[in-house]
């Protein structure tokens with residue numbers, strides 16, 4: 001994996017929670033702030049917070065949309081690798 005910004009190979013890959021599909025109503029300023037804060041926290045802790053969030057949500061019906069992100073350890077830039085992928089479990093598991 002190479003950083004598209006500086007070309008360094010010192011990069012990490014992580015799954016970032018991008019949002020929820022069933023939560024379209026009422027997602028205003030606060031919702032966006034929450035998502036932004038969550039993503040920022042996830043990046044800052046390299047995904048540890050995402051694990052806690054997923055556990056605490058337990059039986060929710062919301063389908064989370066995950067994105068695989070690359071993080072450069074040298075210049076700190078992040079970039080999206082692909083949507084979905086591993087971690088995008090079938091919804092039936094959470095019902």
Ligand SMILES: [Zn+2]
Nearest residue numbers: 003006072075
């Ligand atoms: Zn870089």
